[in-house]
Amino acid sequence: MAVEPAAEVWCALLGACRVHSNEELGEKVAKKLLELNPKNPGNHVLVSNLFAAESRWNDVRVVRMRMKADGLKKTPGCSWMEVGNKIHTFISHKIYQKLAQIIEKLENEGGYVAQTKLVLHNVREEEKVEMLHGHSERLAIAYGLLSTSDDTPIRITKNLRICEDCHAFCKLVSRLYQRELVVRDASRFHCFQDGFCSCADLW
Incomplete structure (x- = not known):
């Protein structure tokens, strides 16, 4: 890209990694997304969902515990x-x-x-x-x-x-x-x- 991609671009790429089951790239994107915007609970949920789709339950638990420690809560569907x-x-x-x-x-x-x-x-x-x-x-x-x-x-x-x-x-x-x-x-x-x-x- 001609400019440095914002968190929203990384978020879209993470969603695409999940849809296309690209675990290797997904993990890199997840790490970058959490670095860029660590206080956004939605990003943590996306990362957690990526791990859950791969049945990586320990990693899911780590992300959820990190959210709890940071006082972040998932937005309920409405x-x-x-x-x-x-x-x-x-x-x-x-x-x-x-x-x-x-x-x-x-x-x-x-x-x-x-x-x-x-x-x-x-x-x-x-x-x-x-x-x-x-x-x-x-x-x-x-x-x-x-x-x-x-x-x-x-x-x-x-x-x-x-x-x-x-x-x-x-x-x-x-x-x-x-x-x-x-x-x-x-x-x-x-x-x-x-x-x-x-x-x-x-x-």
Whole structure:
């Protein structure tokens, strides 16, 4: 590059290393990223996720302990949506019931299988599935399907990047429920229609 790359560039490169399973380069990038911006908890989480994807649980523990020692906390995933000119929260039993129905429909009619490799925690497979199913954008989608008419697009804003499993989930919902979903995550807008996303699965 013509200029010295900022932490954001190293962050993007680290994400690419994870997507393409380039462990050797990923470790170098992780070290550089933490040198450049040691107080950003998001960078620590990215590094931890890189190690977790390689099942390097001791390294994950070291990064997490370092975060704790430095007083850094992971930003929790959060989604919100507007219905009827109001911003809604959606933690309720009915939403979890609706979400369970959606998942069952996607599994039976769309061939959906949870991508548990994306859950970067050393837990049982069933727990990984539950963790994926509880992602905030899915709760927002369930709420949107419960509270809006069939011809209304569902618009969601999310504070973090949408994961690959939720991205696949949204594509199936748009096709099987014939609903347009617009999800604004930390990186871009995703417009899901008829089982496709405007990002062409590159984000």
